[in-house]
Amino acid sequence: MTQEETLKAIVKEKYSQIALQDKEYNAASCCGATGCCGGDEVYNIMSDDYTQLEGYNADADLGLGCGIPTAFAQMKEGDTVIDLGSGAGNDAFVARKIVGPTGKVIGIDFSEAMLEKARTNADKVGFNNVEFRLGDIEQMPVAANRADVVLSNCVLNLVPNKPAVFAEILRVLKPGGHFSISDIVLQGELPGKWKEVAELYAGCVSGAIQKEEYLRIIKQTGFANITVQKEKxxxxxxxxxQEYLTADEMETYKNGSVKILSITVYAEKPAACCTPGAGCC
Known part of the structure; x- marks a missing residue:
């Protein structure tokens, strides 16, 4: 098994475990008076509050995001939307409310446990314009030029081959379509040992790359009008x-220039040429 395959297996295993837990369990830090025991707080310290959004479904919210891309995605009624790493369906259900009965939302996830949870959530409320497909977002089970909008929330940082994912996003978007993606990026060098810790990789931290590199990949893939819509x-x-660093390492990290950032990025697939051979592509 290659290193890339190993990392993907780690992510799949950890998120399949999380799918079997509720948001309260995932969000509860076990670091209290009894001391740290380790756990799932690494997955949710980056999440934003969805509860006031139309279409919000509490059963689908596992607290695993790092932004609210649906708030920035400029979706409209009748759009076809693809949600990458759709999990239990949180962003997909908010999106389906926006695109309405004439629109369509396709969620893609490679965790069977997450898919089962999302499909159960959809069945409970009778949603018929959202579906969830098993698949790898590096090779999406979707035809080319299918989507008006692509969403993703704190998922691409988990994928070792990020250029492959952005190439797939370009493929499945219609000409003139766009994406809005919330993700984790870095400024400065993360302590080396963090990149070796599986929990941090599955928790979105050590799989992140430099912000400049992230934006460069998007540009090199062929997207236009690249905009950072939000950064925190x-x-x-x-x-x-304390679970991963010594006291000296903690002090160096906290006083250094390294930052872990959540960014929401927008970019467009260029529209098709109106006249063959015109050179506008």
Whole structure:
């Protein structure tokens, strides 16, 4: 098994476990008076509050995101939307409310446990314009030029081959379509040992790349009008840092220039040429 395959297996295993837990369990830090025991707080310290959004479904919210891409995605009624790493369906259900009965939302996830949870959530409320497909977002089970909008929330940082994912996004978008993606990126060098910790990789931290590199990949893939719609600094609690760093390493990290950022990025697939050979492509 290659390193890339190993990392993907780690992510799949961890998120399949999380699919079997509720949001309260995932969100509860076990670092208290009894001391740190490690756990799932690494997955949710970056999440934003969805509860006031139309279409929100509490059963689908596992607290695993790092932004609210649906708030920035400029979706409209009748759009076809693809949600990458759709999990239990949180963003997909908000999106389906916006695109309405004439629209369509396709969620893609490679965790069977997450898909089962999402499909159960959809069946409970009778949603018929949202579906969830098993698949790898590096090779999406979707035809080319299918989507008006692509969404993703704190997922691409988990994928080792990010250029492959952006190439797939370009393929499945219609000409003139766009994406809005919330993700974790870095400014400065993360302590080396973090990149070796499986929990942090599955928790979105050590799989992140430099912000400049992230935006460069998007540009090199062929997207236009690239815009950072939102940016915020992620603060890692001391209780969690203590599980991975010594006291000296913690001090160096906290006083250094390294930042873990959540960004929401927008970009467009260029529209098709109106006249063959015109050179506008």
């Amino acid at each position: 600094t992620i603060v890692i609690p001391d209780e969690l840092l």
